[in-house]
Amino acid sequence: MLKNISKLSLFTKYYQVADLFIHCLDARLLISSKITWIKSYLKNKPCLYVGLKADLLTKDDLNVVKKLTIYPHLILINSKNFKNKALVLKAIKKLLLKSQKWNIYNIFVFGYPNIGKSTLINLLTTRKSCLTANRLHVTKKESWIKVNSYLRILDTPGILNQQIFDLKLRYKLILINCLKCKNDQKKDVVIYALNYLCKYYYQDLFSIFKIPILKIEKKLSVEYLLKIIKKQYLLNSNNIYLFLYEKIIKKHINWDLDLIKLYESN
Ligand SMILES: Nc1nc2c(ncn2[C@@H]2O[C@H](COP(=O)(O)OP(=O)(O)OP(=O)(O)O)[C@@H](O)[C@H]2O)c(=O)[nH]1
Numbered sequence: 195m196l197k198n199i200s201k202l203s204l205f206t207k208y209y210q211v212a213d214l215f216i217h218c219l220d221a222r223l224l225i226s227s228k229i230t231w232i233k234s235y236l237k238n239k240p241c242l243y244v245g246l247k248a249d250l251l252t253k254d255d256l257n258v259v260k261k262l263t264i265y266p267h268l269i270l271i272n273s274k275n276f277k278n279k280a281l282v283l284k285a286i287k288k289l290l291l292k293s294q295k296w297n298i299y300n301i302f303v304f305g306y307p308n309i310g311k312s313t314l315i316n317l318l319t320t321r322k323s324c325l326t327a328n329r330l331h332v333t334k335k336e337s338w339i340k341v342n343s344y345l346r347i348l349d350t351p352g353i354l355n356q357q358i359f360d361l362k363l364r365y366k367l368i369l370i371n372c373l374k375c376k377n378d379q380k381k382d383v384v385i386y387a388l389n390y391l392c393k394y395y396y397q398d399l400f401s402i403f404k405i406p407i408l409k410i411e412k413k414l415s416v417e418y419l420l421k422i423i424k425k426q427y428l429l430n431s432n433n434i435y436l437f438l439y440e441k442i443i444k445k446h447i448n449w450d451l452d453l454i455k456l457y458e459s460n
Pocket residue numbers: 246247248249250271272273274306307308309310311312313314325326327328329330331332333334350351352353
């Protein structure tokens with residue numbers, strides 16, 4: 195909790211100098227990776243929402259999430275592809291033009307841990323200005339990075355409210371690697387993911403689990419799926435969940451976990 199308070203104090207410390215906030219989201223979790231309680235810290239400053247890791251989504255899902263209308267300013271990118279630099283700069287300029295300032299603009303980047311904040315900054319500077327890695331809390335302290343003659347950007351440590359009581363949100367954040375999963379939670383996360391797949395991404399099961407199509411029933415239950423997987427991979431009830439968590443599920447998170455097509459139609 196103390197850690198959170200110190201991270202939030204960054205907002206108080208830099209609010210005055212920030213001309214723009216960039217809220218980093220995960221394209222696979224465009225709604226739930228928004229840190230809602232931070233709104234009051236942004237007050238009336240402009241905010242650009244950047245949905246990162248868009249390359250991990252399937253083509254169909256990407257087309258669906260592109261249509262999301264809840265964010266006034268949203269772009270979806272793969273920040274490991276330098277071709278996207280111009281797109282981000284264009285979106286930044288569009289929002290900054292309104293502030294009519296003539297010297298250096300300051301941008302404050304924030305989001306959940308491991309969401310891709312530092313990678314986005316490296317995209318903008320076209321060099322390895324910040325340390326990045328696929329694990330939590332790589333950036334330990336805030337630092338200003340010069341992008342060009344008129345932009346500087348503040349890289350910040352991931353913000354995480356440890357008190358996530360909503361289990362669904364907890365599982366979703368674990369699946370996209372923004373939250374650590376305790377060993378005793380892995381079974382629940384696997385069951386959550388399998389239920390989700392059976393319900394909404396039924397066709398993907400063949401390729402993910404390398405299950406022959408003939409073995410899949412029309413109406414697939416998680417119990418039946420587990421039975422097939424056990425046979426397929428020669429697993430027993432003790433090791434199946436750990437196996438699925440480490441070897442399969444964590445490697446295949448390329449679905450829209452917020453099911454935006456349903457959200458938008460409601
Ligand atoms: N495929 C893909 N991977 C990405 C993208 N953006 C970031 N990553 C990967 O995501 C992982 C985390 O990236 P970081 O930039 O270190 O994340 P961060 O938000 O700065 O993390 P902390 O500093 O720990 O809070 C790294 O392995 C990146 O290579 C993207 O657009 N597409």
